[in-house]
Amino acid sequence: MDLTEAQCQEFRDRGWIVVGDVFEPHEVELLSNAALKVLERPGPEVGREIDGSPHVSWGMHLFDKRLAALCRHEDLINPSRTLLSNEVYVHQSRINMKQTNGSIVAWHQDFGTYHRVDGVPEPNGVMIAVFLDDVTEVNAPLLAVPGSHKEGLVSTASLDPTSADFEQVSKYRYDITDETMAQLVNQYGLETITASAGSVLFMDMTVVHGSSVNISPLRRLLLYVNVCPVDNRGETYERPEYYAARDFSSIVPVSSEEFQVAGQT
Numbered sequence: 421m422d423l424t425e426a427q428c429q430e431f432r433d434r435g436w437i438v439v440g441d442v443f444e445p446h447e448v449e450l451l452s453n454a455a456l457k458v459l460e461r462p463g464p465e466v467g468r469e470i471d472g473s474p475h476v477s478w479g480m481h482l483f484d485k486r487l488a489a490l491c492r493h494e495d496l497i498n499p500s501r502t503l504l505s506n507e508v509y510v511h512q513s514r515i516n517m518k519q520t521n522g523s524i525v526a527w528h529q530d531f532g533t534y535h536r537v538d539g540v541p542e543p544n545g546v547m548i549a550v551f552l553d554d555v556t557e558v559n560a561p562l563l564a565v566p567g568s569h570k571e572g573l574v575s576t577a578s579l580d581p582t583s584a585d586f587e588q589v590s591k592y593r594y595d596i597t598d599e600t601m602a603q604l605v606n607q608y609g610l611e612t613i614t615a616s617a618g619s620v621l622f623m624d625m626t627v628v629h630g631s632s633v634n635i636s637p638l639r640r641l642l643l644y645v646n647v648c649p650v651d652n653r654g655e656t657y658e659r660p661e662y663y664a665a666r667d668f669s670s671i672v673p674v675s676s677e678e679f680q681v682a683g684q685t
């Protein structure tokens with residue numbers, strides 16, 4: 421799969437595009453099973469809700485062969501190369517499961533942390549999300565400010581040690597202030613990103629986004645793969661590898677056929 425010029429233009433203008441039907445239902449099931457297994461890990465790579473249930477797992481490609489193959493899948497990597505006009509490496513991957521009555525994800529830019537904590541120099545990278553559940557208005561979809569990537573790094577952002585899940589999930593998240601959010605939404609608006617299972621979102625990693633609590637009984641499981649051009653590498657090595665890449669080599673894409681058999685051994 422590669423992108424049309426219209427899709428590339430939409431990505432540049434709005435900050436994201438959604439491509440439907442990238443993964444077949446049986447692939448969605450394989451990926452969901454792999455993700456749920458990784459979420460059972462007891463280690464610090466899993467961030468939990470207040471009640472102890474898993475919410476996020478960072479570095480999924482380090483812990484599961486199928487998820488590692490996903491992070492190199494041609495249908496993720498080739499469009500990213502096109503959007504970034506360069507070879508790419510995976511800066512961070514993660515599993516994000518929003519269960520009923522779990523926590524919110526406050527407004528932030530992924531690049532905010534990657535720049536301030538990991539030392540990624542330029543606001544240049546793609547946040548890819550693979551939808552493993554149908555996401556509609558009712559199960560806490562991603563909310564995002566279209567065009568906000570044009571602002572670069574939003575400067576009025578800070579860590580929030582008072583946030584309920586600070587130790588578990590939001591320790592490195594630079595939350596954007598209410599005042600800045602109001603200005604951004606006034607200027608650009610705010611949209612929901614809904615898609616069916618098997619779809620893929622490609623979003624500029626500087627887009628301001630977040631999500632609210634999922635009060636529905638419907639699970640919302642997404643896999644994130646954040647890629648950067650190979651000449652835009654993290655320079656601090658401050659966080660463990662499950663948060664921030666150590667391997668900056670160009671990804672060699674895995675074909676759909678190779679992906680089918682990945683993780684069987």
Ligand SMILES: O=C(O)CCC(=O)C(=O)O
Pocket residue numbers: 476516525530561562629630631642
């Ligand atoms: O899936 C979500 O609701 C947002 C996840 C996110 O932005 C993050 O983990 O940084």
